[in-house]
Every structure is written in structure tokens, then in C-alpha cells.
Amino acid sequence: MKIEPKIRGFICTTAHPDGCRENVRRQIAYVKSQPKTDGPKRVLVIGASTGYGLASRISAAFSCDAATLGIVFEKPSVRGRNASAGWYNTAAFEEFAQADGLYAKTINGDAFSEEIKQKTINMIRQDLGTVDMVVYSVATSRRTAPDGTAYSSVLKTTGGTYSNKTIDLTTRTISDVTIEPAAPEEVEATVKVMGGEDWEAWMHALKNAGVLAEHTVTVAYSYIGPKLTHPIYLNGSIGKAKQDLYETSQRLSREIDGVDAYISVNKALVTQSSAAIPIVPLYITILYKIMKEKGLHEGCIEQMYRMFHDKLYAGQPALDQQGQLRLDDYEMQEDVQQAVMQAWTTLSEDNLAQIADIDGYWEDFYHMFGFNVSGVDYDADTDVEVSIASIQE
Ligand code: NAD
Numbered sequence: 001m002k003i004e005p006k007i008r009g010f011i012c013t014t015a016h017p018d019g020c021r022e023n024v025r026r027q028i029a030y031v032k033s034q035p036k037t038d039g040p041k042r043v044l045v046i047g048a049s050t051g052y053g054l055a056s057r058i059s060a061a062f063s064c065d066a067a068t069l070g071i072v073f074e075k076p077s078v079r080g081r082n083a084s085a086g087w088y089n090t091a092a093f094e095e096f097a098q099a100d101g102l103y104a105k106t107i108n109g110d111a112f113s114e115e116i117k118q119k120t121i122n123m124i125r126q127d128l129g130t131v132d133m134v135v136y137s138v139a140t141s142r143r144t145a146p147d148g149t150a151y152s153s154v155l156k157t158t159g160g161t162y163s164n165k166t167i168d169l170t171t172r173t174i175s176d177v178t179i180e181p182a183a184p185e186e187v188e189a190t191v192k193v194m195g196g197e198d199w200e201a202w203m204h205a206l207k208n209a210g211v212l213a214e215h216t217v218t219v220a221y222s223y224i225g226p227k228l229t230h231p232i233y234l235n236g237s238i239g240k241a242k243q244d245l246y247e248t249s250q251r252l253s254r255e256i257d258g259v260d261a262y263i264s265v266n267k268a269l270v271t272q273s274s275a276a277i278p279i280v281p282l283y284i285t286i287l288y289k290i291m292k293e294k295g296l297h298e299g300c301i302e303q304m305y306r307m308f309h310d311k312l313y314a315g316q317p318a319l320d321q322q323g324q325l326r327l328d329d330y331e332m333q334e335d336v337q338q339a340v341m342q343a344w345t346t347l348s349e350d351n352l353a354q355i356a357d358i359d360g361y362w363e364d365f366y367h368m369f370g371f372n373v374s375g376v377d378y379d380a381d382t383d384v385e386v387s388i389a390s391i392q393e
Contacts, residue, residue, distance in 0.1 A: 003016050017083070017383070019367070020370035022373045036065075040132045042129075042132055042133070043061075044068075048135075050368065057135075059305045067104070067128060074087040085368060090106050107393075121209040130212055133219075137221055151189040153194055161178050162178070163177065174348070174352060186237060196245040197244075217260050219325070220248075229283055232278060264326075266327045281361065294336065296336065
């Protein structure tokens, strides 16, 4: 059948298997074009199917020649309907990894559950013995905790209300938006979903099961960004969760013998998660424009390759004063931020097209779901049913 993009709000409800495969192929080709990394050899990636997690898995496999076990939460094709983009990405990843003789297996299910943790432990025991790296890259708005309580995260401020410009990317119009402060229980729920509790539970479960190597590196991802997004991000409900993630990294390094836990602060990029944050997409479109003009723009794969090759596994890890890896170094460069701020203050609907890279935003958005990828024949009949060789549900 022919597959068309169907966009609803911040997501696309369809995905194109050939386009997703091509995206994965290109990310792998990028990594293969770069110098190899003397890095980990058996890597568990939790949240491995899209965005930063997928790029981490690709970098580990194709730059370090690592065996990878991926944990994902994706929809297979049911009754002729589309699978999710992350499903197709995973199928493509496994196909390319196996063609290169690399171990790659995937478990599809809720990473927050005990059941998936246990399945993962069993699979590591059976196939790998131990893992020497754990990447935690889960991004979601919902979590059911082990006691059965369901939590939903919010994207709100924590101080007072905050007003600034935002963009409707569909109509390409600018408006003012006011974001309300989160109630204390909403902040608490956001920390439950996007904070460090589950990462910590994973690391303790893996350690107790004896499936961590003598020296294991673990990394989770965060964001800081410029002042204008601080009320909604750094100081907002999501920022509280990221603070919790940071404190978790410190605790993990202190409390689990042989574990070095890091936070990598990454660049703002279009992913399924970031599209939903108010104000941030407008900032991203301006940032893209400026970083592309300066030749500094990176996608998930360039960021994650750089994390492995330049920051984590180039001798001593390159850390900031808080002990974090800074992959947002180009984004936060003074000349970049000055240019963004200047653009932000002069921005209007009349000059929007010159100041913001909205086409670039949409390009990335469509690409995430495998659409508008050059070289893919979208008129061809495509089979939506794509199987993943190793998948365990
Ligand atoms: P994403 O939406 O592209 O990826 C999320 C991944 O989590 C997917 O593989 C998905 O399958 C998996 N997942 C979701 N719920 C799950 C569950 N219950 N069980 C198992 N897997 C589950 O998101 P992303 O933007 O790559 O975000 C990854 C991390 O990077 C997050 O911590 C995010 O805050 C951080 N980050 C993102 C940005 C950005 O601009 N996108 C910037 C800096 C840091």
C-alpha cells in the first residue's frame, strides 16, 4: 500500500518503513565515515528506537563495534496498519547490524516494569554475560510505577506564570503564550516520569543480578538551554525531573561499586518529545537557522557520535564543573546565543521566514516518521508489515 503522512498535533500517526530504514542507513553511514572509538563492547540502550537513544545505539554499534541490546516501547503493524517509526527504525538497525556481524537484539515493552527488567537481565545472562555500558534514554509522558500508580508529566513552570512568544508550526504564525505554574503534585508526577527513579531501579537491578561488568559506564540525557526557555524548561516541571536525574547520577556513581554515571547535556533537537514543549520549537527553528549558517548544526547522530568519541571514551571523560558531559557546547556558544537572542527580539510574522528555519523543522519532523527522505520511492507499493528478527515482547 501507499503510505501518506497523517499529522495530528505534535505527532504523525503514520510512518514509512523505507524512509525509516533510509534514515537509519544514513546515520550508520555517518558513523562509519568517522574515526572508530575505543569504547564499550556490550551496551544496553533503554529507549533505543528513536532520537538520542537510537543514535546512541548506532554509535555504540558502528563506532565501537559493540553488541547492543535495545529496550523499546513500539507498536508493530496490526491488521495491515502501520507500525510506529521506532519499530521500523529498530528493524532496520538490526538488519544493518547483523549484516556487519554485530550482535543486536531488542526487547519491546514497558521499561518501567519489573517484567521487562527481568527479561533484560535474562537476555544479558544468556547472550552477553555482562554489559559495560547502560544508556538510559526513555522519554515519555506517562509511567506506571511498580506499586501500580500511574503518573503523567506536565510541561509547566514552577514559579509563576510565564509569557513569551510561541509558534504554530502548521500555520507558521507567532502568538503569545502564557504557561501556568504546575501544582506541587504535578511537579512530583513529572519527576516520577522523567526523573531518575527508574534509571536507578534499572542500575540496582542489573548490579544485583550480577550482569554489570567490573567497570560500567551509564549515561542519561538532559537539557539546559538559554535563559528564555528556563522558566519552561530548566526551572519548569521538566527541569525538576532533570535535577532529580542529575542527583541520581551522583548517587549511582557513589553507591554502586564499579559504576560511573553521567548526565550528558544535549542540544535542543526536533524529536517526538521536544515538539510538544511550548516556546521551545520556536527557539529550535531560530537556533537551527543560526547554527546552520555558522556550520555548527548537528542532529542526534552527530551529537551522540561526538559523545562517544570525543567526550566519554577519549581518555578521561570531558566533564564540566558539575561533572556533566556537555554536548550542548556549540548551542551555548556565546556568538550563537547572542544571535538567537537578537533574532528573538526582532522576530515578527513579517520576518519569520528569514529569521527562523521552519522548513528545516518540518524536514526533521517528516524525517522522524520516514517521510520526505530523498531517494525513497513514496509511490511504490510498500509492505507495512516489517518484522524484527530478534524481538521479544
Ligand atoms: P524520543 O521520543 O525520540 O525517544 C524516546 C525513546 O523512549 C524511544 O525509543 C521510545 O521507544 C522509548 N520509550 C518511551 N517510553 C518507554 C517505555 N515506557 N518503555 C521503554 N521505552 C520507552 O526522545 P528523545 O528526544 O531522544 O529523548 C531522549 C532523552 O534525551 C530524554 O531524556 C530527553 O529529555 C533528552 N533530551 C532531548 C533533547 C531534545 O531536544 N530532543 C535535548 C536534550 C536532552
